[in-house]
Amino acid sequence: MxxxxxxxxxxxxxxxxxxxxxxxxxxxxxxxxxxxxxxxxxxxxxxxxxxxxxxxxxxxxxxxxxxxxxxxxxxxxxxxxxxxxxxxxxxxxxxxxxxxxxxxxxxxxxxxxxRENDIERWLRNYSGWTGALEVESDGFPQGGRLVPPDSLYPGAKAINLRFDVAGAEQIYPARLRWLLPAVVADSYLRKGVYIKNTDLAIAAIEVRRNRKYYDDPKDLVGMTVERDMAKGDPFTVRITEEPELIRTGDLIRLLYRSGSLLVSTSGRAMDRGALGDRIKVRNDRTRKIVFGIVTGPGTVEVSE
The missing domain is CATH 2.60.480.10 (eubacterium ventriosum atcc domain)
Structure with a gap:
């Protein structure tokens, strides 16, 4: 307190x-x-x-x-x-x-x-956007009625807004900024590093189309970044990856499950994989190549 x-x-x-x-x-x-x-x-x-x-x-x-x-x-x-x-x-x-x-x-x-103005509120509600929407234009007609656009998707950079002014239609170009709080990098991050809790911050960012952003920092801790990130860059699913628990060529533990029976043997990874990935492995005893699910560091479970 x-x-x-x-x-x-x-x-x-x-x-x-x-x-x-x-x-x-x-x-x-x-x-x-x-x-x-x-x-x-x-x-x-x-x-x-x-x-x-x-x-x-x-x-x-x-x-x-x-x-x-x-x-x-x-x-x-x-x-x-x-x-x-x-x-x-x-x-x-x-x-x-x-x-x-x-x-x-x-x-x-x-x-x-x-606070958002009436036009920004109307467009935000029309598009179903839950964040803030900033509309920039040289001006809009006084007393004009905004005509619903044919389509409006969050992340669009610009739009031609139509207004009905005393029965005549007028068009006004506008620039759009879609804003949403998201998890961002709090420092420079090099490609391939593991994300730590000290690397994270939350801030309102300008959203781009077809991007999925993170809103919970806990979801990112332990992941790796797939490209260099500057401070303030938002994390998206395109630039993060679950950490690899198994790499190609690793000596691994194979678990064979059949009903309530669980058998363990050694094997070799033929693919790399993160938790939950389905990868190809080779049983060292039988030399048979099978597929299994990564269940932990150096462990793959095969269901038969």
């Missing part, structure tokens, strides 16, 4: 300088050397949909604990008006039950954000 002294310390810093970098004690444990650091950075100009504002909708959130990262990023902000203050952040974390960490807060003393 955030102490009253800690809250006053944050507010004092906010009054003294435009940009603050503060360490806030959110429990008695936060003064110990073992306390985890929770880092929150908020910049101005975020667009948020109607409804509750989560911290991850407007902030870059990082913590070495996936559980604290998930819980803190989902904390609900309740700002007064269209600006967020350090006190709003501290209050949100307190109400979310975040404790046992030191908070590093990087933000201005008042950070403006924008």
């Amino acid at each position: 955030v102490s009253s002294n800690a809250g006053r310390r944050v507010l004092l810093r906010a009054r003294l300088c435009r940009i603050i970098v503060s360490m806030i004690a959110v429990s008695v444990l936060s003064f110990s050397a073992e306390a985890l650091e929770l880092s929150v950075e908020i910049k101005s100009g975020a667009v948020v949909p109607s409804g509750p504002i989560r911290l991850k909708d407007v902030a870059y959130v990082a913590c070495d604990s996936p559980e604290i990262l998930t819980g803190s990023s989902s904390a609900i902000l309740r700002p007064s008006g269209n600006t967020i203050t350090p006190e709003d952040v501290v209050t949100a974390l307190t109400q979310a039950g975040i404790g046992g960490v030191s908070l590093r807060l990087v933000m201005a003393d008042n950070v403006p954000f924008r």
Whole structure:
């Protein structure tokens, strides 16, 4: 829980300088050397949909604990008006039950954000999008009625919006930015490395079509990355892979299951595989090549 002294310390810093970098004690444990650091950075100009504002909708959130990262990023902000203050952040974390960490807060003393406008809300609901949608255009007609587009898919970069103005149709080109909180890299990651809990953060990202993003950091720990990643790059299923438990040529343990009977023997992997993969193996005793499921490090189960 955030102490009253800690809250006053944050507010004092906010009054003294435009940009603050503060360490806030959110429990008695936060003064110990073992306390985890929770880092929150908020910049101005975020667009948020109607409804509750989560911290991850407007902030870059990082913590070495996936559980604290998930819980803190989902904390609900309740700002007064269209600006967020350090006190709003501290209050949100307190109400979310975040404790046992030191908070590093990087933000201005008042950070403006924008609620979606009527056109953005209409298009977001029409497309079924659950995140935020930012529509950029040179302007729209006053009093015009938006005509439903023939199709609108999340991730589309642009659209020609049609308006019915006094019975005449007018077309206005618009640029679209589809925003969604997702797990991102908190540091540079080289291709092939295993993902650790210290490599993860959550932030709102611009979504591309036909991409599946991660929203739970726990799902990524232990996976490998298939290409180099810069800080802030979002993790997608295209660039992550379950870690290989078996490589081609490895000496492995073969388990043969037949009903309640389980027989173990040695074998050789003919393929590589992660947990749950179906790979080709060779039984060292019979020299027979069979297929089995990777059930653990160096272990393949064959059903007969």
